[in-house]
Amino acid sequence: MTENGKRTIGLIWSQTPDRVIGANGGIPWQIPEDVQHFQDVTSGRTIIMGRRTWDALPEQARVAPDRRTVVITRNPEWFAPGAERASSVEEALALTDPDEVWVLGGAEIFAAAVEFATVIVVTEVDTEVSGDAYAPEIPPQFVLAFTTGISRSSNGKDSFQFRSYARK
Numbered sequence: 001m002t003e004n005g006k007r008t009i010g011l012i013w014s015q016t017p018d019r020v021i022g023a024n025g026g027i028p029w030q031i032p033e034d035v036q037h038f039q040d041v042t043s044g045r046t047i048i049m050g051r052r053t054w055d056a057l058p059e060q061a062r063v064a065p066d067r068r069t070v071v072i073t074r075n076p077e078w079f080a081p082g083a084e085r086a087s088s089v090e091e092a093l094a095l096t097d098p099d100e101v102w103v104l105g106g107a108e109i110f111a112a113a114v115e116f117a118t119v120i121v122v123t124e125v126d127t128e129v130s131g132d133a134y135a136p137e138i139p140p141q142f143v144l145a146f147t148t149g150i151s152r153s154s155n156g157k158d159s160f161q162f163r164s165y166a167r168k
């Protein structure tokens, strides 16, 4: 729940300064600290993702016994053991009400889900890559609620910063 008693609907992504989140169906950086951060935020929570993000995940990361996984697809015949199917963001949110949910992407799903978000958690990755999937802009109804300092990743290449935005 948020401070005003509303259900938490979180969006979480990592992006470059140009808001790139993906390229060629994958994420073009590997930051162990970001993976850990993602797990800390979403562990045990209900997660919602688009079908292409589902396809991009390694099989062992798709479903976990301690949480619900909902995949959004227009294909009524889509099925995967351990996951639930929804045909829109609205349907996924109705299906999971009143769970705290975290929307994992990708670009199409973030664009459709941002209007419902109560919190947005962003990892700013200081790298320049060309991509084909982009995060939405943070809407003006959100304020920066929390930020860490800039850290250097143990991957030896990238610097990153965690930011959290709350709906005003």
Ligand SMILES: NC(=O)c1ccc[n+]([C@@H]2O[C@H](COP(=O)([O-])OP(=O)(O)OC[C@H]3O[C@@H](n4cnc5c(N)ncnc54)[C@H](OP(=O)(O)O)[C@@H]3O)[C@@H](O)[C@H]2O)c1
Pocket: 012, 013, 014, 015, 020, 021, 022, 023, 024, 025, 026, 027, 049, 050, 051, 052, 053, 054, 056, 072, 073, 074, 075, 087, 088, 089, 104, 105, 106, 107, 108, 109, 110, 112, 133
């Ligand atoms: N950096 C990050 O934090 C992060 C996080 C997640 C993903 N990514 C990256 O983002 C990229 C994937 O993003 P994407 O935009 O291509 O795909 P996506 O949002 O993961 O999934 C798109 C699919 O979702 C379904 N869909 C989308 N809008 C819908 C709607 N309004 N109603 C019903 N179904 C809908 C469709 O599935 P069907 O075609 O099955 O109908 C569509 O093909 C990848 O590169 C991935 O690695 C990055």
